[in-house]
Amino acid sequence: MYFKMDITVRTDKLLTQWGYKVVSPSDYNISWSNTVIIENDEIKQLLARMAQGDSESEERLRRIAKEIEERITDFLLSNFVSPYFEASTHEDGIGLIVTRTWKRLAKYTNDIAITLPATRGFVTVPIPYVEIRSHRDDAGNMQYHMTTKDSYTISIVVREDIRWLYDYLVEMVKIEENVQNLAELATVNTSYTPEIECNCSCAY
Numbered sequence: 001m002y003f004k005m006d007i008t009v010r011t012d013k014l015l016t017q018w019g020y021k022v023v024s025p026s027d028y029n030i031s032w033s034n035t036v037i038i039e040n041d042e043i044k045q046l047l048a049r050m051a052q053g054d055s056e057s058e059e060r061l062r063r064i065a066k067e068i069e070e071r072i073t074d075f076l077l078s079n080f081v082s083p084y085f086e087a088s089t090h091e092d093g094i095g096l097i098v099t100r101t102w103k104r105l106a107k108y109t110n111d112i113a114i115t116l117p118a119t120r121g122f123v124t125v126p127i128p129y130v131e132i133r134s135h136r137d138d139a140g141n142m143q144y145h146m147t148t149k150d151s152y153t154i155s156i157v158v159r160e161d162i163r164w165l166y167d168y169l170v171e172m173v174k175i176e177e178n179v180q181n182l183a184e185l186a187t188v189n190t191s192y193t194p195e196i197e198c199n200c201s202c203a204y
Contacts, residue, residue: 001159002121006189007080008153012036013185014075015068015148028143030135038068038130038146047132047144058132065130065146072128072152077102079179080154080186081125083171085118121158128152 012022021039025032043064049057081102082095098116105114106127115124130148137143156168176182 002193003158003165004191004193005156005165006153007156007186008151008189009076009080009186010151010184011072011148012150013181014072017180017185018071020068025145025147028135028145029138030145032133032147034150035147036150038148043146047146050132051142051144061132061146065132068130068148069128072130072148073103073106076125076128076152076154079175081116081123083175084123084156084168086171118156118158121156123157124155126152126154 015022015036015038019040023037023039025035025037028037043061046057046061046064050061077099078095082099085098086095102114102116102125109127111127113124113126115122126149128148130146132144133147134142134144179185
C-alpha cells in the first residue's frame, strides 16, 4: 500500500504576490491551455521592442524568464521539498543537499519533472519553465507573450508508512509562518492506493 500527497501551487497567486500581473490567455482570445501570461511594464515594453527585432530586448527578456524560473524553483524546493526530507530524516541540512542535487540534475534532463528517492518512497518535483510564445492577432500581426504553467504539483509517495505525515505537517506550520496567504497558493490532496506505477525504464 502507498500513501500519496499532491501539493499544487497556483502560479498566478504566487506571481501576483511577487508584483507581476498575471493574465489568462483567454483575455487575448488565445486558446493556450494550462498556461498563464506574465506581465509588467518592463516586460510589455521589452516584448514590443523584441517584436521589432531588438536583440538586446530579447536577451533581457530571457534573463527575466530565467530569474522567474529560478524563483519558482526555489519556492517549491525550499518550502515543500526540503521540509519533507528534513522531516523524514530528522537531520539538519539534508534539505539543502536535496535542493542542490535537484538543481544539478535539472541541468542535465529534458524531462518536465525530477523524481528524488526517499527512504520509504519518492518525491516527484516539476521543473518550472518560463518561455516567450507568439500568436497572430485578428489583424494578422505577431504578438509575443511571456508565459508559464498555471500550476506546479509536487507529488510525495510513501510506502506503508503514514507516520512521516505528522512531522511533515509540523514543518507546514513553519511554512505558513513564512509564506503569506499559503492557503491561497497551495492545495493538498491525499490518496491511499494499493499500487503506484513506477515510470522507470530498466535495462537487463
